[in-house]
Amino acid sequence: MADRGATSAAAQDPDDWPARPELSLALNRMGCFDWDLDSGLMHMDSSALGVLGVTPEEYDGQPASLARFLPGAESARLDAQVSQALKDGSSGYSTYVRARHGDGPDSWIHVQGSIQRDSGGRPHRILGVFRDATQELADAAGRADLDEERVRQTSVVERVTVILAHARTVSDVIDVLEDARALGHLGLVSVILGLVEGTRIHIVAEGQIGSNVPEFEYTGIDERFPMSEVVRTLNPRFIVSREEFESCYPVLWPHIEPLDVASAAYLPLIAQGRPIGALGLLYSDKEGFTAEDRNLIITLGTSIAQSLQRAMLFEQEHDLAEGLQQAMLPRRIPVIPGARVAVRYRSARLGRDIGGDWYDVVPLPGGRVGVAVGDVQGHDTHAAAVMGQLRIVLRAYAAEGHNPATVMARASVFLYELDTDRFATCVYAEVDPATGAMHVVRAGHMDPLLRQTDGTCRRLPVAGGLPLGLSAEFHRLEYPVTTVELAPGETLLMYTDGLVEQPGDDLDDGIDLLTRIVRDGPGELQPLADKLCAMAEARGGEDDIALLLLRRQGGDVPQSSGRLQQHVAQGDPEALSSARHMLRAALRAWGTGGRADDIELVTNELMTNVLLHTDGGAIVTVRMLSGAERRLRVDVEDVSSALPRRRDPGEAGVSGRGLLLVDRLTDVWGVESRGGGKVVWCEFMTLPDGGARP
CATH class of the missing domain: 3.30.565.10 (Histidine kinase-like ATPase, C-terminal domain)
Known part of the structure; x- marks a missing residue:
């Protein structure tokens, strides 16, 4: 049966033109079969038997005999697919099956059949082909792996871009580049970031996945380094081999060689048409760069450049705003006989988001001292400017000898007459270190805390009035004075809400936490002030903080x-x-x-x-x-x-x-x-x- 009409492809002359179909099929590892469904016999030509790895002697014309050359699962799957095609009226079927070849490797075969039916739709014959598809599927798997790798690398770049969108400072950008989880999947052995500073490039980040490139901290833009080159030319530089790296950059190569670098990409970081830095990506297992690789890397560099420029602008604005705020605060704290004072100011972390928080210490007649902490509404440079004016005015009224209620009332009128649409909260205390007498007024601010000599800490209830500016607007300038005695060794703590306020949390919980930290904190004022600021940093607060601690010494005052x-x-x-x-x-x-x-x-x-x-x-x-x-x-x-x-x-x-x-x-x-x-x-x-x- 197998020999019927069979012609040996090898016996034909390949130089005959045009070639007979049998030769074309044999050379392309394809063969034909003819299955008579009425008799149950299936004719297979020699090429089809060769695809299956079956000799003519091993085949008896029965389709069932082919099952021993296919794994059981593959044979059952092929039978099920043919049966389904015969039943549902299909005109054909097509599938891939795996074939055994003794001790050799398995192969993949593509089976395709065309079903012939009579006028009543009954199937009676199948004509089809067997084709060796091993190489085809291997190539497809390779393409799939390549596509999967490209998709993965693209997703890494997209994820890094999203992370960089939230970077607000240069340090944030550096953290992303040094994070193995962010860039490690790109197959990098090291990442280097340099910033342009005048005529030099300052390396601000290097190292990746435990590696380190000890490149010079500063390199001139006109020197023979890859970063210098890309900054000069504004074009990326792709180094595709170790030999190219060594020959082009002999000074740098001894530092790179221990990392087993196979290739590298250096990119200029350009913002608004000018270079602000350079990025180096070093690979250990990449041989050359395809066009898609280069586009992906350039996209990554563009994203980093934009984030870096944004971060630089944020830091410049923050430095400007913080400088303005610091200029508005007292340049020095006077020495107060009989009292010790510690002050702290911490600006908001982001951009121009500073506020109008302030503190002040005012020497008063008779050895007394006035201390104040306040907060102007808003988080911008305008708030800081209003704060500076208000602080100076409040200081002047206090220094003139006015009592605390009058100081507050006059400061409120001043703020209202500035016509800034801003109000301010404030707490002001006049303390006599000699006697311990303390007169406190409060304008919409939080109560101060009192730490006693045994370390216990509690709120100091102070009768309050409206915030400064609002009390003048609504003609309610009454500020009741609360008088208490500050014993020797006791500490008065005045602060702004940035120390205790947390978005989504109850303010009282923040004050309770502050009370516990003051109670358990260091006995000395300066370490205690540092600990309180560290607490605010740990909680992640993004508001300004002004803090003032005053402790009565007692024995130092005549x-x-x-x-x-x-x-x-x-x-x-x-x-x-x-x-x-x-x-x-x-x-x-x-x-x-x-x-x-x-x-x-x-x-x-x-x-x-x-x-x-x-x-x-x-x-x-x-x-x-x-x-x-x-x-x-x-x-x-x-x-x-x-x-x-x-x-x-x-x-x-x-x-x-x-x-x-x-x-x-x-x-x-x-x-x-x-x-x-x-x-x-x-x-x-x-x-x-x-x-x-x-």
Whole structure:
């Protein structure tokens, strides 16, 4: 059966033209079969038997005998497909089956049959071919693997591009390039990123998947390096072999060779038509670059360049905004006798997203100190500018000697009259380190915290008013004053909401967390302030933070061991005489170590100046301060804001010598503004005294 009509393809002359069909089929590993469904016999030519690896002697004309040359699953699948085609009226079928060849490798065969039917649609014959498809499927699998690899690399580039879209700083971009999970699937052994700085390229990132390229940190753009070349020419450079790398860049090659680099791609990073950096991609197993490879790499470089430019702009804007904010804050914190102060300011992390947070420390008359923390609405440079103006105004009102309620009210009116559509919250405290007396006012701000000497920490409830600006707009300028005593060793903590506020979290939870950290934190102020800022960083807050800590020392401040006060009215000589008698009595009782005459002369001069040069009277206060050194202090207060000034009395002048006397006879003196006038004060060092207090 198998030999019927069979013709040996090998016996034919391949030079015959045109070639007979049997020769063409045999040379292309194809053969024909004719299956008579009525008799059940299947004729197969010699080429078809050769495709199956069957000799004519092994085939008996029965289709079932072919099953032993096919794996059981393959034979069953072929039978099922033929049966289905015969039943459903199909005109043919086509499938691939795997064939066994003894101890040799299996092959793949493409079986295709055309079903012949009679006029009633009954199948009676199948004409078809067997074709060796082993190489075809191998090529298809290779193409599929190649396509899969291209899809995978494309997806890596797309994923990196998405990640880079969220990079806000240069450090963020570097983190992406050094992340093995982000770029490792591209088959890279190392990634190098350089930024153009003037006429040099600064390498800011190198290394990938545990490797490192110790290229020079700075290289000139005119030097013989691949990064320098791509920056100069603005064209990518693809190095396809180790030999090319070594010959073109002999200085760099000794550093690259240990990494077993087979090829490399260097790209200029171009933004707005100018190079801002260069990118180096080193491969260990890539031989050459196809057009698709080059397009993919250039796309990656373009994405990195855009992200890098965006990051640089963000950092420039952030530096500008932060510089503005820092310029608005106090340049130095004054030394406060009897108190220790720690302050911190941390700007927002992103771009121009800074706010109007501030702190301030204001020395006040009589050794007192004013401390404030506030926050202007908004997160932009305008908020920072408004903050600077408001801080200076609040400081000026406090330094003039106004009480805390008046300071807040006047600051609110000022902010309202700026017409900025901004409001501000603030907490302000006036502290006397000598006595511990503390007067606190609050304008829409959070309550401060109080850390006690045993480490416990609690909120300090403070009666509050409306935020600054709003209270003036709604004519509600009342700011109640809360008075508490700050014991020696206790710490006042004032802060803005950036320290405790977290999007989606309850504000009270943030304050409770802050309270616990203050309670368990370091005892010293500076380490405690650092820990609180680190807490905010760890929580990922993106708001400004202003923080002020004040601790009363107590023992460092001179304490008043005696105090006398006398009011001297205009045109009242008896009050002037009474003040002089009061001063003499105090000096006799306290003892002055021989300085009584100087003290009387200076005090008389100051009282006389008030009565002669102002329209009001004087309040004379005499105190003995005991501390490391015993001092007597004289304060003469009046209602005039005009400050005393030295004048040249001339050779015969009898006026203008008062301040010269004060300057010569006192150990120290000065002038302090008060809300309703001024105080001229002076101090005299005195010897220890055992006399009684008056």
